[in-house]
Amino acid sequence: DARWPGWELVVGIEVHAQIKSRRKLFSGECRAVYAALMRNMLRLGAEALSSDLTTPPNTHVAPFDAAFPGTLPHLNPKCVELGVRTAIALNADVQHRSAFDRKHYFYADLPSGYQITQQYAPIARNGRLDLEKDGISVRVKQVQLEQDTGKSTFLPRNRITAIDLNRAGMPLMEIVSEPDMRSPEQAGNYVRTLQALLRSVGSSDGNMEQGSLRCDVNVSVNRVGEPPGTRCEIKNLNSVKFMMVAITCEAFRQISLLERGLPVAQETRGFNEERAETYSLRSKEDAPDYRYMPDPNIPPLLIDSTYIDAIRQRMPELPNATRARLLVQGLSQRDVEVLMDVDSGREVGFDGQLGHGAVAYFDEVARGRDPKVVVNWITHELLGQLAFRDETFKENPMSTEQMGDLIDLVQAGKVTGTSGKTILRHILTTRTPDLPSKIAEDLKLLAASDDGASLETWCREAIAALPEQADVVRRGNLKVVDKIMGHVMKASRGTAKAQDVRAMLLKLL
């Protein structure tokens, strides 16, 4: 790597992905009656800020989440299912027996004084994530289920920390990689690939900016040929871009120390985005003893092969498989990229229900039709028109039936390509559920199917209406045909095909 000649970078990443289940990991449902009661009971009030501005703070809080006395955990089976789905997608070994531990520490966003996690017996081990662009495979050490904490926000004016417990008890998958990455770019690729995978199996939104995916990065450096150096952990990274910058900064920091003969202290560091530098949060000496204890309320999680196989059968298609399949259908590399890129923005449903994105749309429309034609209409025309209207695929009102019908009309020659685009625009603007065949009739866009009789009529009318231009053409100046063509097109209201009009005019002239 030209940035640090003579040095090697070793990177490992711990990803915390919020599982997109309807209910939290252990607190069952959060009923409205509790929400009202909790607001009265909790001393946390409305000062707390919520990252999701639509949800008022401390409203999605069951007594268990606020660690009220007498509450007990109840494991949400949906979270287990989505965790297993993820493990399968990562080629990991799903453990037949896993268990939950309590990790103890005191912090205001952790009401019970401990986090329930799976430190010693996680739900899956030994997976891998292939990074095709980099040609490497990153090993996944383990996948574990655990609780998320609440959110704390420091309010400098009042000098208090406000706590919002909406997030307390939300389910997380912690995905721990081995230190197999060697550059910030590989790290970025790992996270992006993981995000796409999680979204495609429907287990998480995987969105760093919205907080449904968080990364802690472990970085160490060593001279080429020497064993790995002391690693530092960098926490609280808000985007893939900043993660890559942070890794680079940290690499330079460690190299600088080592080149001066100073040791790298093992510590946990934060990243200051403005100054583009990491800073110490906690040294090894300050590292707390978490006093892990098996949670006596939660029996070991026993998963048998039947259960795992059932989930494997129902697995949604993974990105690599999708890409391969689309290429085999004859789509160009570029078309596949565009389609999958748009598809990755699709809604992830709750509890693993899969949303319908651009790929599903394409699949539906391409049934019984030429996939190359279909993909063109989707990526060029539909997406183009949506973009022109400042809309994304999410706002697309055109059903697969409508799209299919439109393509059939154009391919059969019943409307021209131009008319087809008009119809598409019409659907986007009016949001009509009508099929394009009907719209074409209503807007009189159907090409005349009378073997050119009306075409001849229009041409003769146009020639009669523009006698001077007709003469010019007769004398040999063919360029002027376009003007007469324009007249014909207007008369035919776009239903006539340009080539046919030209041919007819020339014939008549």
Next chain:
Amino acid sequence: MPLLGRSLCAASGPGPLTGLRLAVKDNICTKAWPTTCSSKILENFKSPFDATVVALLSAGGAEIVGKANCDEFGMGSLNIHSAHGPVVNPFGLQDGEVVERRSAGGSSGGSAAAVAAHLCDAALGTDTGGSVRLPASYCGVVGLKPSYGIISRWGVVSFADSLDCVGVLAQDVHTVRRVHNALAIYDSRDPTAAPSHIREKAAQLSRSHLQQTQDDGLNGLRIGIPQEYFPTELQDNIVAPVRRILEQLRARGATLVPVSLPSTRYALSAYYVISSAEASSNLARYDGIEYGMRVEPPPGADLVKTANVYAHTRSLGFGKEVQRRMLLGTYALSADAFENYFLQAQRVRKLIKADLDRVFCVPNALNGSPSAPADGVHVLLHPSAIQTAPKLPGKDDANAESSTLDAYVQDVMTVPASLAGLPAMSVPGGKGADGWPIGVSVVGQWGCDELVMRVGEVIESCQEHS
């Protein structure tokens, strides 16, 4: 066993508990009264929900008369560690005056005393290491700790989750059974509740053995006398009444069988390590942030480290005994001590369970492939306590070091059944040399609560005849 429905309407028509007046230990959540766990840290705390057992009592037609005093968070054997003050054993009352101030036992001292003083017909307590059986013994009433997992713990403030059981106290076994049966219902909100199929399996395994207690005759009933349950601390004057009862049982046809449970001598230590460790974890939530008492840090105090902020509330809010146990428990879980204390205690616990499974003729329904010796015993019998109710310590000696360890030793007889999750009941068994009540404990295999209660009833009838 019927499943618990979501909505339990309040007592309207007649139910199985109609006419009964119940007191509820103050570590069980009630919407209508504060739930303080006898601690300053939960002063005036009002729970937003009722414990399942409370809802079941109301649905069954019982009248709940109030909350009962207890040792703070269930930690204690004398009911002297309470923010509300100590409980006085009503046996020491004469014409309404206290002639002798003795302890009612703990931690459910208030529940036992309320029953003994006829302030209510029955009371709910909790039993983690003997906290229902010991006060029952000292106060001269019946106290049942059911099999672990039989009665829901939703709404019962956790002390040590793997040991806590809701218990029932009353003047007689008949009333205890009435309340127990109304509460022994599967609740999906309690993850440690035994599922229906396990309850059925246990019922099946013990069905034939219930025959041995029909019609007051005990022909075929084998009663195990554990050799290790007569420790040196056991006072001489306790043994005689117990021996008398054993004779009467033998006269009715029971066979007395000496049995050995060799791991018993490690039980008390294992219990205190495990329960303290779990307590240190369960009480970490009392921080003054979400609910309960809050002490503001004084000016100049460190506000950066969270633990330092919490310390002000927790140091003032928790009593000395609770603090002691939490420190011990935290130590037992610390990286240095975990292997030698916590894990070792768990190994001992396994041995104790294995000892007990080897002596009963009824197999343990919780085990994968349960088996039992054909010549095993149906129940065990032993003195509930090493002494009669001890004198209440004066103001000065409540925290003396020697009395702390002596207090722990009171649990030596009761903790093995707690560690193994077995049903155990203390019934009045006569009087000691000082004229104060002595209790006799009946212990059964897991799920054999009914068998335990039947034997207890026979012991009751022995008392009537003696």
